[in-house]
Amino acid sequence: MQRKRPKHLNLIEIKQPLAAVVSILHRVSGVLLFFPGIPILLCSLQTAMDSPQSYIEFQSFLASPLIKGSLMLAMWFFLHHFCAGIRHLAMDLHYGVALEQSRMSGKLVLVTGIVLTILIGVKLW
Numbered sequence: 001m002q003r004k005r006p007k008h009l010n011l012i013e014i015k016q017p018l019a020a021v022v023s024i025l026h027r028v029s030g031v032l033l034f035f036p037g038i039p040i041l042l043c044s045l046q047t048a049m050d051s052p053q054s055y056i057e058f059q060s061f062l063a064s065p066l067i068k069g070s071l072m073l074a075m076w077f078f079l080h081h082f083c084a085g086i087r088h089l090a091m092d093l094h095y096g097v098a099l100e101q102s103r104m105s106g107k108l109v110l111v112t113g114i115v116l117t118i119l120i121g122v123k124l125w
Contacts, residue, residue, distance in 0.1 A: 004014070009051045017103075018103055018106040018107065018110075019102050019103065019106050021113070022084055022087070022106040022109050022110065023085065023088075025080055026080070026081055026084035026085065026088070029077040029078070029080050029081040029084075030081050032074075032077050033062075033074070033077050033078060033081060037077070044058070068100060068124075068125060072117060073123070075117050075120055076113060076114070076117040079112075079113045079116045079117055079120075080110075080113035081107065083108075083109045083112050083113050083116075084109050087105050087106070087108075087109050090105070091105075
């Protein structure tokens with residue numbers, strides 16, 4: 001009996017391997033760091049450097065829990081992108097390309113990004 005193949009694949013329902021999830025998160029984090037991240041960072045720096053009064057206002061703005069949470073999310077984007085980039089560079093040099101090594105490095109990237117984000121968050125919060 002021949003199975004009917006789906007005409008339209010639902011990419012949300014397909015279970016992706018860990019390496020694919022890490023790669024997709026690497027791309028998404030890079031886009032989010034570049035497009036909204038850079039303009040927000042530059043605007044924030046300009047605001048903080050306008051005058052001593054604007055610097056004090058900017059510090060009080062950063063004290064909000066919602067803003068701190070947003071900054072922690074941005075920190076995770078950066079740290080995940082950084083760790084996954086190192087992983088991709090190592091794989092380009094043919095290190096860790098075997099299936100088991102690839103799975104382990106994917107897990108390591110996810111855990112390292114989360115742990116570093118938590119450590120930095122504890123230090124900064």
